Amino acid sequence: MAGYRGSAPVRWGNDAARQSQHDVYGEVLDCAFQWAATGGVIDAGLWDRLTTLVEAARTAWARPDHGIWEVRSSPRPFTYSAAMCQVALDRAARLSRRLGLPGDPEGWDEDARAITRHILDNAWDPAQRTLIEHMAPGGGLDASLLALPLRRVLPADHPKMVATCRAVAERLDAGGGLLYRYLPEESPDGVGGPEGAFILCSFWLVDNLVGQGRVGEAVELFDRLCTYPNELGLLPEQLAPGDGTFLGNFPQGLSHVGLISSAVLIARTAHGLIPELSTHAWFP
Structure with missing residues (x-):
């Protein structure tokens, strides 16, 4: 174990309550997917609420937000946020098929694949030889991109x-x-x-x-x-x-x-x- 280390003061409060973070759609649907995989029950009422989030992810992925790090600068079309919308659509399609739940699994699948292609095409900076923080030219490098394999996006x-x-x-x-x-x-x-x-x-x-x-x-x-x-x-x-x-x-x-x-x-x-x-x- 390391020796004692003090903790520096932290900033009280942040602006998250007034921000948009589109990664939340994928977080919730991935939790539901894992819940169902371990025997959890997704009843009609819960599925109705989940599909509302899925449909929101279908359009939110292309819009700027404040991202996983809750930046206080202007919203940007963050790659991680789009990737988590892909997760929402992918997990919804899988849940629908595996559990016989109503919805649009084919359309959700198609949209999930389209988001993945968009990330590979538009978040890739050929000059820097890396995916970048947002799906627009001139972005910096962001360690949140390391989470894409963990979320089964790439x-x-x-x-x-x-x-x-x-x-x-x-x-x-x-x-x-x-x-x-x-x-x-x-x-x-x-x-x-x-x-x-x-x-x-x-x-x-x-x-x-x-x-x-x-x-x-x-x-x-x-x-x-x-x-x-x-x-x-x-x-x-x-x-x-x-x-x-x-x-x-x-x-x-x-x-x-x-x-x-x-x-x-x-x-x-x-x-x-x-x-x-x-x-x-x-x-x-």
């Missing part, structure tokens, strides 16, 4: 995903296995001040390395990240590069979710199971 070993993973690891490197989620000078967030390293992004990198078959590198990075929790095994939202001071919300649930998910993925791979993030195990 396989971790897709050529454009491999290139994006490499770019994030190199250009958002904060040292010590840590990553910045973005660079404010390239991706204005309207908040101001220095940016700490967002530890969840490093666990996303671990998962991508596993999905690419680079398990040894993934384990090495994971072991390094496991030196950051304090004496109680708790992690913050961010760490200060260099001295490891805890920054932001503490303890941060998302950081621990990332740690647990990476640990499970590595353990499954060690037992000979095909990484679920690669094309070889893409769910049907």
Whole structure:
């Protein structure tokens, strides 16, 4: 365990209540998909509410929002937000078919595939050789793109995903296995001040390395990240590069979710199971 690290003061409140975040559609439908996969019941009333969200995702994906990081600058057509709308449509189609629920599974499928194509065509920057933060020219690099394989939007070993993973690891490197989620000078967030390293992004990198078959590198990075929790095994939202001071919300649930998910993925791979993030195990 690492020694004690203090936690820097955090900003009270944010503007999320007045913002649009289109990734929520995919979050909710993915939860419903996993709920049903483990025996949870989706009754008619719940399905009616879920399909309302799915239909909203059909148009929301192309509109600017404030994104996963809740930027205070002008809304942008964030790639991650569009990807999560794809998740909403994909999961709805699967649920409809598997459970015999009413809806438009063929249309949802078609729209989900169209969003994926749009991301590959319009969020790809050929000059930078990476997917970028939003589906418009001139965008910066964003570590949230590492979550696309985790959400089954693109396989971790897709050529454009491999290139994006490499770019994030190199250009958002904060040292010590840590990553910045973005660079404010390239991706204005309207908040101001220095940016700490967002530890969840490093666990996303671990998962991508596993999905690419680079398990040894993934384990090495994971072991390094496991030196950051304090004496109680708790992690913050961010760490200060260099001295490891805890920054932001503490303890941060998302950081621990990332740690647990990476640990499970590595353990499954060690037992000979095909990484679920690669094309070889893409769910049907």
